[in-house]
Amino acid sequence: MSRQPLAQLPRGRPRSFDVDAAVEHAMNAFWSRGYHATALPDLLRATKLSRGSLYAAFGDKHSLFLRALDRYIADAVARMDVELSPRKGPIDGLRTFLAGYVERTSGANGRRGCLLVATAMELAGQDSEVNRRVAGFFRAMEARVASALSRAKTAGQLAEDVDPSSAAKILVCFVEGLRVVGKTAPARTTSQAIADALLDRFIR
Amino acid sequence: MSRQPLAQLPRGRPRSFDVDAAVEHAMNAFWSRGYHATALPDLLRATKLSRGSLYAAFGDKHSLFLRALDRYIADAVARMDVELSPRKGPIDGLRTFLAGYVERTSGANGRRGCLLVATAMELAGQDSEVNRRVAGFFRAMEARVASALSRAKTAGQLAEDVDPSSAAKILVCFVEGLRVVGKTAPARTTSQAIADALLDRFIR
């Protein structure tokens, strides 16, 4: 047995800023303006780092962007795991899930948009690293929605002839479409009404 | 009565390129890369114009972009006016409309994306001229889809409890969501299947 490769203590001055917090602030900057329109001074202001520290910690703008995108995706997936948890009723879970999207895609929240959708449109066609992440996110969402719909189906809560897997694809398209239309800041009540109307077409 | 203000003939050398064709080529350039990532050399290459001619004809990059966006929107609205014409059966029209979106959002077409959705995500939050156009397009689409659904309803072709106006909003979100998910180049057959499945929830 080899000796435990104890993490060697770093010898110099320890890093004094929170890397995850910096990623989060960078995420917010990219979220507000998109990748190309976010310049280095924007990122320095958002993270409160110097150029040197930022480049030492993250390498370059593109790498930092991928970290920010990963953070955004992880947050969204974690939220779905709570909302659509198997420990909750599947229909209640789907209602919560949709209500969350309604909230995030109406009024001022809607106008702010979605980092993932903006990134998909701006970069996914040209950047394979981005494309992988975007495609992975859609798969993750679809899997969780399909799982909830399957549970609803076995519980007899779905209307006849509703296939959980194709209904899940429909709901994914719908909520991503909400993000697009949400850029025009629709009223929360009308978005909520159509989300309800759609879900009602699927349940018994 | 005053004299007819006859359009004065221009006195110098007449313009020798087709302005509309130039707008179309610029539109294709913006469509491929988005607003910020499309640089002036890209536009000069696409339009085959010199810097001088382009600036004389269009003013600046932003103005040219608005012309290109207007062209894109006009094309899309004209297509919907044909597909959803009152002279055709409303359900057939909606099927044609959806099939067109399926075609444009799957495979390589899907990967190319949509100038309007990309613009909505990239600029609508910051650029009021863009925002007006994006919001206007969604309204135009919704109106045409709602009209078709209304005609279907009076013809008894809609399922019970389907409200044409909220179903129209749902379909608008769905097709714009298709454009987003389409960036990952899904198979045409699966997109067609879910479009059919959704429409089937609304018709009798």
Next chain:
DNA sequence: TAATTTGAGGACCGATCGGTCTATATATCA
């Protein structure tokens, strides 16, 4: 203390950005 590493701040780099302008040729009208 000496060595090491990070910190902030900013000078500096080549490249590119959107946009203006000049020179010269060409095509129209009066």
Next chain:
DNA sequence: TGATATATAGACCGATCGGTCCTCAAATTA
């Protein structure tokens, strides 16, 4: 012919881009 307007080509502009480097102070380990 002379005036006018457009054409191309490219020089040129200041500003900004992403990224590197340097200086000096501070914080840690050896």
